Amino acid sequence: MSVLVFAESSEGKFKKSALEVTSYGKKVAEQLGTNVVVLTINSSDPSILYNYGAEKVLTVTNNALKIFNAKIVANIVKQAAEKESAQVVIIDSNANGLYFAPMVAANLNAGFASNVIALPSATAPFTVKRKTFSNKAFNNTQILTDIKVIALAKNAFGLVENKVSGASEEFSPVLVESNLVSTSIEQTSGKVTIADADIVVSGGRGLKGPENWGMIEELASVLGAATACSKPVSDLGWRPHSEHVGQTGKPVSSNLYIAIGISGAIQHLAGVNSSKIKVVINTDPEAPFFKAADYGIVGDAFEVVPKLIEKLKEFKAINA
Amino acid sequence: MKILVCISHVPDTTSKINFTENNAKFDSNGVQYVINPYDEFALTRAMWFKEKQGATVTVATVGNVTTEPTLRKALAIGADDAIRVNTEALDGFTVAKELSEVVKNGGYNLVLAGKESIDYNGGMVPAMLATILGYNFVNACIGLEIEGDKATISREIDGGKEILSSNLPLIIAGQKGLVEEKDLRIPNMRGIMMARQKPLTIVESSNGNATTSIVSFEKQAAKSACKLVSADNVDELINLLHNEAKVI
Numbered sequence: 001m002s003v004l005v006f007a008e009s010s011e012g013k014f015k016k017s018a019l020e021v022t023s024y025g026k027k028v029a030e031q032l033g034t035n036v037v038v039l040t041i042n043s044s045d046p047s048i049l050y051n052y053g054a055e056k057v058l059t060v061t062n063n064a065l066k067i068f069n070a071k072i073v074a075n076i077v078k079q080a081a082e083k084e085s086a087q088v089v090i091i092d093s094n095a096n097g098l099y100f101a102p103m104v105a106a107n108l109n110a111g112f113a114s115n116v117i118a119l120p121s122a123t124a125p126f127t128v129k130r131k132t133f134s135n136k137a138f139n140n141t142q143i144l145t146d147i148k149v150i151a152l153a154k155n156a157f158g159l160v161e162n163k164v165s166g167a168s169e170e171f172s173p174v175l176v177e178s179n180l181v182s183t184s185i186e187q188t189s190g191k192v193t194i195a196d197a198d199i200v201v202s203g204g205r206g207l208k209g210p211e212n213w214g215m216i217e218e219l220a221s222v223l224g225a226a227t228a229c230s231k232p233v234s235d236l237g238w239r240p241h242s243e244h245v246g247q248t249g250k251p252v253s254s255n256l257y258i259a260i261g262i263s264g265a266i267q268h269l270a271g272v273n274s275s276k277i278k279v280v281i282n283t284d285p286e287a288p289f290f291k292a293a294d295y296g297i298v299g300d301a302f303e304v305v306p307k308l309i310e311k312l313k314e315f316k317a318i319n320a
Numbered sequence: 321m322k323i324l325v326c327i328s329h330v331p332d333t334t335s336k337i338n339f340t341e342n343n344a345k346f347d348s349n350g351v352q353y354v355i356n357p358y359d360e361f362a363l364t365r366a367m368w369f370k371e372k373q374g375a376t377v378t379v380a381t382v383g384n385v386t387t388e389p390t391l392r393k394a395l396a397i398g399a400d401d402a403i404r405v406n407t408e409a410l411d412g413f414t415v416a417k418e419l420s421e422v423v424k425n426g427g428y429n430l431v432l433a434g435k436e437s438i439d440y441n442g443g444m445v446p447a448m449l450a451t452i453l454g455y456n457f458v459n460a461c462i463g464l465e466i467e468g469d470k471a472t473i474s475r476e477i478d479g480g481k482e483i484l485s486s487n488l489p490l491i492i493a494g495q496k497g498l499v500e501e502k503d504l505r506i507p508n509m510r511g512i513m514m515a516r517q518k519p520l521t522i523v524e525s526s527n528g529n530a531t532t533s534i535v536s537f538e539k540q541a542a543k544s545a546c547k548l549v550s551a552d553n554v555d556e557l558i559n560l561l562h563n564e565a566k567v568i
């Protein structure tokens with residue numbers, strides 16, 4: 001018996017989410033009175049995982065896996081789960097994790113819960129709390145099968161240091177065939193992505209036009225943040241679709257979300273609810289966003305944002 | 321090309337979310353149901369293949385009789401026929417198993433679904449369906465072209481996009497980008513009239529065992545009031561974010 005965690009790495013390095021799922025997996029294993037096993041593919045050095053409780057790390061090294069293929073990875077996770085007699089399999093909520101996690105569940109004939117935000121509230125029957133109705137509510141779901149597959153929501157659990165003297169072991173799974181071929185990858189390099197960002201700076205229709213995004217980008221760059229926007233802003237073509245956040249756009253679960261010139265429509269708030277702290281800057285004190293925010297400034301973005309940038313630069317200079 | 325579009329019947333995005341029966345059930349009182357927004361993108365793309373490439377388009381949902389108006393709306397938008405698998409959709413895996421029978425029996429070679437239902441938010445049905453059937457699958461699809469038996473697919477990845485190629489049969493889970501917002505169609509009178517005549521077949525469920533069960537719901541906890549800072553005092557905001565919220 002064991003708990004199997006998949007820790008995603010990119011160019012050999014672990015993402016923060018890999019440490020988060022490992023932290024979580026360790027605690028689930030403690031609840032079940034068993035061990036955690038962490039599976040990695042083409043990572044250069046697994047030892048950082050020991051700091052988060054990974055007692056055993058399975059390392060798969062194979063050049064054929066340089067380019068992600070969901071079917072192949074899902075099948076590798078299945079093989080690892082069988083080898084380790086995993087009771088629970090835990091996967092992150094990055095784009096790749098969201099893609100292959102349900103395939104793992106189908107492979108293992110296991111019940112699946114995605115968007116999980118906390119440790120199981122009970123282990124028999126196995127019950128987890130998950131986000132539902134697009135962040136407007138939660139449900140408590142029992143997974144009824146012997147094996148359970150969980151996708152942990154981003155930033156829901158956080159990192160928990162838990163140093164163990166772990167060990168790694170090479171694992172050489174069989175790779176299944178796939179005729180789904182990746183022909184190219186376009187990466188917008190150098191920019192912080194909404195998915196990975198701790199801070200997100202977002203602009204709405206209140207900014208009047210795409211020419212005014214300079215200050216949004218500057219604020220984001222001072223904070224090391226990703227930029228985002230409301231749906232009409234991307235519909236109008238002011239910003240790319242990939243920046244659209246909300247119920248029908250990207251979900252945001254950053255530590256800090258700064259909404260500038262965004263009214264706070266229910267569909268927008270649904271997507272940003274899981275951000276820990278929300279700040280709103282809006283000329284209209286009646287804007288619904290003030291009901292959802294932790295901090296707010298009633299004011300004109302064109303005056304407030306440049307001042308904020310200037311003061312933040314001073315702050316960063318002192319606190320860097 | 322035989323296309324199946326998987327339609328999830330969901331509360332409209334503006335719905336107030338409430339629960340009844342001691343938080344065990346969603347309160348559908350006064351709630352408007354719609355085609356899941358992501359599935360609408362998929363359906364719209366399917367209509368393009370129908371009009372430009374002569375595809376036939378079937379829509380399917382797993383659900384009880386209350387989902388039929390949503391299927392009729394899809395027919396009014398232009399789908400040729402509809403299938404309803406007559407069972408309560410309580411578990412995504414079970415829904416995928418039901419849909420796999422529909423795909424096998426109908427011989428569909430392109431299945432278009434949405435990346436997520438906005439009520440359950442499983443993000444699981446299409447991936448599981450593909451795994452059960454052994455079909456290729458692409459998630460978070462933002463572009464799809466078909467030529468003969470070959471598909472070119474774009475998928476959103478963290479911080480960019482990936483282009484893939486595949487033969488049919490294929491299953492994709494779509495989102496905005498697959499078509500643009502402005503391409504979405506509102507059913508017109510003629511479409512609504514025609515939809516009444518189009519076949520809506522009810523098939524019995526294969527009654528798989530549920531793999532998960534929702535025991536209760538909870539609403540988001542009420543938030544404490546927003547702290548307002550004067551526009552002339554952005555230093556105070558920085559101070560609060562640094563010392564109180566500890567996020568910068």
Ligand SMILES: Cc1cc2nc3c(=O)[nH]c(=O)nc-3n(C[C@H](O)[C@H](O)[C@H](O)COP(=O)(O)OP(=O)(O)OC[C@H]3O[C@@H](n4cnc5c(N)ncnc54)[C@H](O)[C@@H]3O)c2cc1C
Nearest residue numbers: 204205206230231246247248249261262263268283284301
């Ligand atoms: C099915 C469906 C799905 C949807 N999904 C999403 C979604 O995923 N994400 C999303 O964002 N929306 C979504 N929407 C749209 C949503 O309902 C709102 O229309 C949208 O969020 C409004 O965007 P906004 O706040 O930028 O614009 P507006 O509502 O126009 O608000 C602009 C705000 O800017 C303020 N303002 C004006 N000038 C200034 C200034 N100088 N300084 C500061 N503030 C200023 C105004 O007071 C106002 O509050 C969806 C709608 C539907 C029907």
Ligand SMILES: Nc1ncnc2c1ncn2[C@@H]1O[C@H](COP(=O)(O)O)[C@@H](O)[C@H]1O
Nearest residue numbers: 326382409433434436437442443444445
């Ligand atoms: N009950 C259902 N009937 C038909 N298709 C469904 C059903 N539930 C989900 N789907 C499809 O699967 C996609 C993802 O849903 P989910 O896995 O519930 O997030 C939806 O966008 C639909 O295309």
